[in-house]
Structures are given as structure tokens and as C-alpha cells.
Amino acid sequence: MAIAEPAPAPTEAGTRTAYRTCPLCEASCGLEITLRPAAEGGEEVVRIRGDRDDVFSRGYICPKGSTLKQLHEDPDRLRRPVVKRDGRFVEVGWDEAFAEIQARLLPVLDARGRDAAAVYIGNPNAHNLAGMLYNRPVLRSLGTTNVFSASTVDQRPKEISSALMFGGGLNVPVPDIDRTDHLLMLGANPFASNGSLATAPDWPGRLERLIERGGTVVVVDPRRSRTADMASEWVPVRPGADAYLLMAMVQVITSEGLVDLGGCAGLVTGLDEVVDAAAAFTPEVVASATGLDAEVIRRLARELAGAPTACVYGRIGTTTAEFGTLTSWLVDVLNVLTGNLDRPGGAMFAKAAAGASNTRGKPRFGREVRLHRRTSRVRGLPETFGELPAVVMAEEMDTPGDGQVRALVTIAGNPVLSTPNSARLDAALADLECMVSVDIYINETTRHADVILPVPTALQKGHYDLALLQLALHDTANYSEPVLPLDDDQPSEWEVLARLALVLQGAGSSAEPALVDDLMITSLVQAAVGDETSPIHGREVDEILGLLAPRTGPERILDLQLRTGPYGEGFGADPDGLSLDVLLATPHGVDLGALKPRLPDVLRTPDGMIALAPELLLADVPRLWAGLDGRRDHPFVLVGRGDLRPNNSWMHNVSVLVKGKPRCTAHLHPDDAA
Numbered sequence: 001m002a003i004a005e006p007a008p009a010p011t012e013a014g015t016r017t018a019y020r021t022c023p024l025c026e027a028s029c030g031l032e033i034t035l036r037p038a039a040e041g042g043e044e045v046v047r048i049r050g051d052r053d054d055v056f057s058r059g060y061i062c063p064k065g066s067t068l069k070q071l072h073e074d075p076d077r078l079r080r081p082v083v084k085r086d087g088r089f090v091e092v093g094w095d096e097a098f099a100e101i102q103a104r105l106l107p108v109l110d111a112r113g114r115d116a117a118a119v120y121i122g123n124p125n126a127h128n129l130a131g132m133l134y135n136r137p138v139l140r141s142l143g144t145t146n147v148f149s150a151s152t153v154d155q156r157p158k159e160i161s162s163a164l165m166f167g168g169g170l171n172v173p174v175p176d177i178d179r180t181d182h183l184l185m186l187g188a189n190p191f192a193s194n195g196s197l198a199t200a201p202d203w204p205g206r207l208e209r210l211i212e213r214g215g216t217v218v219v220v221d222p223r224r225s226r227t228a229d230m231a232s233e234w235v236p237v238r239p240g241a242d243a244y245l246l247m248a249m250v251q252v253i254t255s256e257g258l259v260d261l262g263g264c265a266g267l268v269t270g271l272d273e274v275v276d277a278a279a280a281f282t283p284e285v286v287a288s289a290t291g292l293d294a295e296v297i298r299r300l301a302r303e304l305a306g307a308p309t310a311c312v313y314g315r316i317g318t319t320t321a322e323f324g325t326l327t328s329w330l331v332d333v334l335n336v337l338t339g340n341l342d343r344p345g346g347a348m349f350a351k352a353a354a355g356a357s358n359t360r361g362k363p364r365f366g367r368e369v370r371l372h373r374r375t376s377r378v379r380g381l382p383e384t385f386g387e388l389p390a391v392v393m394a395e396e397m398d399t400p401g402d403g404q405v406r407a408l409v410t411i412a413g414n415p416v417l418s419t420p421n422s423a424r425l426d427a428a429l430a431d432l433e434c435m436v437s438v439d440i441y442i443n444e445t446t447r448h449a450d451v452i453l454p455v456p457t458a459l460q461k462g463h464y465d466l467a468l469l470q471l472a473l474h475d476t477a478n479y480s481e482p483v484l485p486l487d488d489d490q491p492s493e494w495e496v497l498a499r500l501a502l503v504l505q506g507a508g509s510s511a512e513p514a515l516v517d518d519l520m521i522t523s524l525v526q527a528a529v530g531d532e533t534s535p536i537h538g539r540e541v542d543e544i545l546g547l548l549a550p551r552t553g554p555e556r557i558l559d560l561q562l563r564t565g566p567y568g569e570g571f572g573a574d575p576d577g578l579s580l581d582v583l584l585a586t587p588h589g590v591d592l593g594a595l596k597p598r599l600p601d602v603l604r605t606p607d608g609m610i611a612l613a614p615e616l617l618l619a620d621v622p623r624l625w626a627g628l629d630g631r632r633d634h635p636f637v638l639v640g641r642g643d644l645r646p647n648n649s650w651m652h653n654v655s656v657l658v659k660g661k662p663r664c665t666a667h668l669h670p671d672d673a674a
């Protein structure tokens with residue numbers, strides 16, 4: 001483990017420098033933040049730029065990264081709770097806000113049952129240590145089965161295919177673009193997104209360097225995006241036809257004897273079933289559906305199989321389309337068939353320092369993934385990972401009958417803007433009996449709330465990317481301390497969420513959030529000492545709790561996870577190992593090295609093998625086949641498009657990001673227009 005020495009902070013007279021990981025997208029860049037004393041007391045941010053010594057980002061920053069100052073100082077940002085009275089929001093104290101939630105929300109739950117409430121967890125929670133850890137008690141206390149999140153309008157298909165193939169929704173292989181010879185990328189535009197489900201700062205620079213060293217980048221996308229423009233080849237597939245293209249590539253590789261499982265040999269079940277499933281999808285058969293010449297498809301398959309190293313990577317364009325789960329599956333089927341899964345330059349698994357289920361418990365041991373355990377009330381859409389698709393939220397609210405949703409809790413989400421069918425959802429929210437939001441803004445969604453609880457800004461809270469580092473293209477660990485103190489009487493984020501959980505479980509509006517925190521850490525320590533694979537197996541719970549003191553909140557949980565994680569110091573077992581203290585002493589992060597092969601130990605499937613042909617996915621192949629004809633009925637298909645500057649609708653007041661021509665526009669090809 002290479003631990004970088006902290007570089008001396010370059011201070012100007014009267015200023016100080018702090019370091020923080022940017023939480024605004026999945027790239028997780030290191031920021032260097034210069035502060036000075038403010039005229040009204042305290043400190044103010046003078047400048048934010050890329051941290052040149054950050055072990056992952058090496059100074060890279062995009063236009064969004066420097067806007068944390070504007071977000072923090074935005075006068076429109078909520079600093080105290082607000083309660084709606086006579087149709088207007090009124091600022092109140094924290095005790096009053098929680099008392100209002102108790103008085104308004106609990107009667108709805110008592111009268112109609114827990115499923116009368118829904119909860120929506122927004123995307124920023126994935127970038128937020130407190131949100132990642134303390135939303136769970138809120139969900140448990142609410143006790144509803146109507147759980148929704150941004151994941152079901154984004155990456156859920158990839159989580160499903162990864163869970164079925166490798167045994168974990170975040171057991172997602174990521175493209176090793178720094179070492180690959182050949183990258184086949186579908187539905188991804190990292191020049192706008194900065195990368196997704198594949199965490200790395202400076203995706204654009206990494207792609208350019210891939211090409212400079214003689215590698216190939218093939219971009220499959222209906223639109224000639226900026227990424228497609230720089231690629232070695234742009235393949236303009238018809239929208240939504242990625243599954244056909246990939247199935248045909250599987251057919252070519254399996255029928256031409258190009259299968260080479262490499263390091264996966266002996267670790268794969270279902271190869272014959274995949275060969276059978278793909279047999280009919282020849283390049284000629286899918287040519288019209290994909291809009292691609294059969295010979296182009298054949299060449300793409302042969303080039304992928306023939307490259308010294310290669311990886312296939314699909315992103316949001318593949319998961320927000322019909323057959324998104326089949327496409328996500330086929331991406332990794334191709335990685336396996338070409339011997340590129342789990343080798344340098346291929347698709348690899350990160351080994352995160354904390355929080356990853358693929359580093360906990362027995363290797364090659366997992367439970368069966370159970371999906372579709374229930375369906376939504378109105379349309380009958382299936383549950384996945386405990387959630388229903390966000391697209392059914394509006395109908396669950398505005399369709400009368402048993403189980404109708406009459407109350408909502410949102411946490412850092414703006415589904416009226418970010419989920420489909422927004423006009424209907426907007427109207428449905430207006431008709432709810434009670435709504436509570438945890439958010440820093442009054443926005444299109446939270447304007448309907450009865451109570452809004454604001455949390456501190458990114459600059460006021462500690463940060464560690466529990467989720468994103470599980471998807472990183474290079475293993476690192478980096479904790480950021482709060483840069484600025486909390487405002488007067490502002491509770492920390494975990495305290496807000498813990499107190500909300502207590503109100504929802506009927507413990508009263510003034511119950512101490514420490515109750516939730518202590519319960520959480522105690523149960524986590526109990527689980528660790530009871531786990532025979534943990535470095536603290538068999539030790540006393542009280543001893544470990546004593547060693548974690550006096551920390552509280554997310555930092556205490558993070559410290560436990562780091563110390564018992566794969567690089568951890570194991571509470572004395574390895575003095576050179578990681579802990580939160582080590583990360584605090586290395587503000588530019590700890591470099592844990594390039595990704596290394598992790599098979600077979602990374603697998604958490606019930607039989608310890610890679611499931612190349614999960615039953616649930618094979619069962620969907622006939623529908624894919626049937627869809628070949630149906631596609632002719634839709635001469636025009638609308639596809640989504642990303643943009644570098646917006647983020648989670650929080651940037652609406654940041655002038656540098658919103659100025660210029662409107663970007664919410666529809667693009668139409670001139671031939672189609674004609």
C-alpha cells in the first residue's frame with residue numbers, strides 16, 4: 001500500500017488550504033480549497049481548483065468542481081427547516097420541524113398503514129457518506145414497501161445482471177481503460193458524464209491516452225456525441241438496438257470458434273445455453289434492427305476477440321432502453337467469452353477499502369438473488385432489490401383503492417424533474433395528505449412538501465465514497481474532513497436522518513439521534529465479531545466499541561469498515577493497515593494500486609461460479625427475438641442526452657453553469673426533419 005506524504009499546503013498570507021473529494025459526479029476528483037477569514041466572522045472559500053497531489057485525479061477538475069463555493073453561499077439554499085402553513089413555507093426551529101412531522105405524517109400512517117407512504121431516494125445519496133449509511137434506518141422506520149430511488153431510472157439493469165452473474169448488485173466489472181488495447185463502448189458519453197459505473201477522474205484524458213498509445217476506442221451510439229467524435233470508430237446503431245448488436249457479436253464469436261475464456265475457464269456455468277440463445281441472432285438477422293451492415297457487426301466481433309486485451313463497457317444509453325438488462329448481461333458475456341474478464345486491460349473488479357460486499361464474508365459464497373418478489377399495485381411492475389420502479393410513483397399516488405400512496409418522504413431527490421411522467425407526478429404530489437423532504441432547496445418536487453429538513457452543504461460534512469470506490473478504475477481510499485463548520489444550530493446530516501427515523505418509528509420528536517447511531521454501530525460490530533472471516537472474529541463487542549470511541553456518526557462506522565476491510569489494520573492485526581486515522585493523515589488519498597485479478601474470490605454467487613446464462617435473462621431472449629419485427633413500427637425513437645454542466649438540478653443558481661444557450665433542446669437529424 002503506497003501512502004502519499006501530504007504535500008505542504010501552498011498558502012497565501014492569511015489563507016489556509018483544505019482538500020476534499022468532489023461529490024458532484026462519479027469521477028470523484030480531489031479538490032484544493034483555499035479559505036480566508038471572512039469579514040462577518042468564520043471563513044470563506046476564496047478558490048477551488050484541482051488537487052495536483054490527489055492520488056487519483058492528479059489535478060483534474062471539470063467546470064462543476066469549482067462551484068461548491070457558489071452552492072454553499074447560494075442565498076436560496078435552505079439553512080433552517082421550513083414548514084408549510086396556509087400554502088406558504090415558514091422557517092421554524094428543528095424541534096418544531098420534527099414535531100410537525102410527527103403531527104402530520106404519523107396520523108396518515110396510523111390510519112392507513114405503512115404502505116400508505118412512499119419514499120424516494122435521490123441520486124446525490126450515492127455520493128454522500130451520511131446518506132449511504134443513515135437512509136437505512138429511515139427506510140426501516142417508515143416500514144413501507146413503496147420504496148423508490150434514482151437507481152431504477154438509471155443503472156438498475158446493470159445491477160441486476162451483475163447480481164445474477166457475479167453475486168452482487170455492485171459486483172460490477174469496470175473497463176480497465178488505462179491498460180486496454182481495445183475499448184468497445186455503448187451508450188456512454190464520458191466527455192459529458194465524466195464516466196459512470198466506472199469511477200475515474202479525467203475519463204476524456206484517459207481515452208485520449210488510450211488512442212495515443214495505439215489502442216482503439218469504438219463508440220456505439222445513435223448520436224455522434226463528443227466521445228464518438230474522438231473515437232477511432234463511431235458505430236451509429238439504431239436507438240435501443242444494442243442488445244441485438246451484442247447478441248449478434250456473441251453469435252459470431254461462438255460460431256467462428258473465437259471463444260477463449262482465459263482466466264475464467266473452469267469458473268463459468270451456462271456456456272452452452274449462451275451459444276444456443278445466440279445461435280439465431282446472426283448479423284444478417286439483426287442488420288435491419290440495428291441499422292448496421294452484417295459485415296460491420298462481424299468485424300466488430302472479430303476485432304474484439306482478436307485484440308491483445310479488450311473490454312466492453314455499456315452505460316446509461318444501454319440501461320435506459322428496452323432490453324437494458326439483456327444488454328447489460330451481454331456486455332459481460334462478451335467480456336467473458338473473449339477472455340477479458342478479470343485481466344489487466346479487460347473488465348476488472350475494484351477492491352474497495354470499505355463497504356464492499358465482495359470483500360466481506362466467505363469468498364465464492366452467496367445467497368440466491370431473489371427478484372420480482374412482489375409487483376406494484378396498479379401496473380404490476382416487478383420489485384428489484386426491495387424497490388419498485390420510479391416510473392410507477394405517480395399512478396400509485398393518484399389511483400384510488402386499497403394501498404394507495406397518500407404520503408411521501410424524499411431524500412435529496414427531485415423526481416418531478418428527473419423521472420418520466422413528470423406532469424402526472426407533479427399533480428399527484430400536490431394531492432398527497434403529507435410530504436416530508438430532506439433537501440437543501442425548494443425545487444419542483446419539494447415545493448409540495450409540508451416540511452423540508454435541510455442538511456449541511458458538501459463543504460460542511462465529511463466525505464468518503466463508499467459506493468463509487470467499489471466501481472473505481474484504480475484502487476484508492478480518500479476521506480475528506482469537513483472544510484467549514486456547521487451553521488449555528490444546524491445538526492449534522494446523520495443527526496437529521498436519525499431523528500427522522502426516530503419520529504417515524506414513534507419514538508417521539510425529541511428522541512436523541514445517538515440512540516440510532518449507537519444501535520447501528522453496535523449491530524455492525526456484533527456482526528463483525530461473529531463473522532469468521534473478519535479480522536476481529538471472536539473479540540469482545542465492548543472492546544471494539546471502546547477502540548472506536550470517541551467517534552460517532554458516519555465517521556465511526558467508516559472507521560470500523562476501513563479497519564476490518566481488505567486493507568485494514570484489523571484493530572491491531574496489521575499495524576501498517578488502513579484506518580480513518582491513516583486517511584486523516586493523508587489528505588490526498590492513499591493509492592492502493594492498479595486493479596488486480598480477483599477471480600474467483602470476488603464471486604458471491606450461490607455456487608461460487610460465474611453464471612453466464614442466468615435463467616431470468618435467458619427467459620427474456622424470446623421477447624428480444626419477437627421484438628425484431630416490432631421495431632419497424634417505430635420509425636423515430638427519442639434518446640436521452642447528457643450535458644457536462646447540470647447536476648441533480650442543484651446547479652440552477654450557479655451562473656457559470658447555467659449561462660449560455662438553452663441546452664434542453666431536441667435534436668433531429670436533417671434527413672428526418674425533411
Ligand code: SF4
Pocket residue numbers: 022023024025026027028029060061062063064065066194201202
Ligand atoms: S469531473 Fe465530477 S468529480 Fe470531477 S470536478 Fe467535475 S463534477 Fe467534480
